[in-house]
Amino acid sequence: MDVTSDDDAFDTRSTPTQPTPDRLREAHHGTLFSAQDLNPAPPSGEKLQQIAHDPSGHRARLRKRLLDGGEGALADHEIIEYLLMTAIPRRDTKPLARSLLARFGSLAGVFNADSVALAAHPGMGETSAAAIRIVALATRRFARHQVSEQPIFNTWQMLISYLTVDMAHLKVERVRALYLDTKNRLIRDEHLGDGSLDEAAIHPREVIRKALDLGAASMILVHNHPSGSPEPSRADIQITQKIAEAGHHLGISVHDHVVIGREGHVSLRQRGLL
Known part of the structure; x- marks a missing residue:
């Protein structure tokens, strides 16, 4: 026996009908919807780019100043901010940039900070730390190149900048030797x-033996003082x-011994100590 519920038997709900042209005219005061109105096309790639890079936005202004300006186009915190924008695209990175400068003391301090310390800083992570570290690496490679x-003494100021x-900003004292050929390259x-x-x-004989192994004619000794002061100690002078x-x-000639610190550098040769 076929059983029909009351709801089925006495269903008074009307079946939806497709809108007629007359109804569309009434809804739009005599104007029909076009196919484009009913199914709008998605924004073009150019339009999406305009939305993503709003020329009135802070990031767009930073970018324009960077591209149009010279060396002083951006302040120190803005340089870090712009770098972090590439790693953190959907967040205001200005407060983070300022906090990094406050913690590490300077732009150079941030770029030379330990990777672990950078990644552990509040608001940072490995991706952000890598964005900072790649700049430091590129800077060193460029300066070293x-x-x-050319001969070292033709690029002395570049050498000091590189060192x-x-x-x-190293936290430990590090000793290096720049071994040179007969043309001081x-x-x-x-x-x-x-x-x-x-x-x-540092064993003097080992330092000289390395020069002989490399066929070097001379060298420049370099080390840093983590304290920041480049003033040479008595031990520095004696070992040199x-x-x-x-x-x-x-x-094998020792042309110089340069001591590097955050406060500058000292040449033992220029001081008459070598």
């Missing part, structure tokens, strides 16, 4: 060790003189 292209970027930038500059850490003496007997 300029230094190695400052690379060493001034860089053969090798050698990391000799970390720690205080004394004979326990011992290395110079050992090199003299084997025809």
Whole structure:
């Protein structure tokens, strides 16, 4: 037996009907909907780009100043802010940029900060830390390339800039030797060790032996002071003189010993200490 519910038997709901042209005219006061009105096309790629890069927005203004301006186009915090924008595209990165400067002290301090410390900073992460570190890496590579292209003494200020970027903000004392050929061109930038500059850490004979192995004619010693002051200590002067003496007997010249610090640099040669 076929059983029909009351709802089925006495269903008074009307079936929806498709809108007629007359109804569409009434709704729009005599104007028919066009197919484009009923099914609007999605924004074009150009339109989407305009939406994403609103020329009135802060980021667009930063970008324009960067592209149109010179070296001073952006303040230090704006440089960091712009870098972070590439890693964090949907967040205001200005407060984060300012907090990084406050913590690490300067633009150079941020770029030379430890990767782990950068990533652990509130609001940062590995992607943001990598965006900062890649700039530091590119800067060092560029500076080193300029230094190695021609004789060291023709690019002395470039050399100091390269060493400052690379060493001034290190938390440990690092010793390096720049081994040069007969035309004073860089053969090798050698990391000799970390720690205080004394004979326990740096052996004069080993420094000279490396020069002989490389066929170097001379060298420049370099180390940094994590304290920030580049003033040479008595130990700095003594070990330099011992290395110079050992090199003299084997025809290897020590042109200079440069001490790097956040407050500047000191040349032992210019001080008359070598």
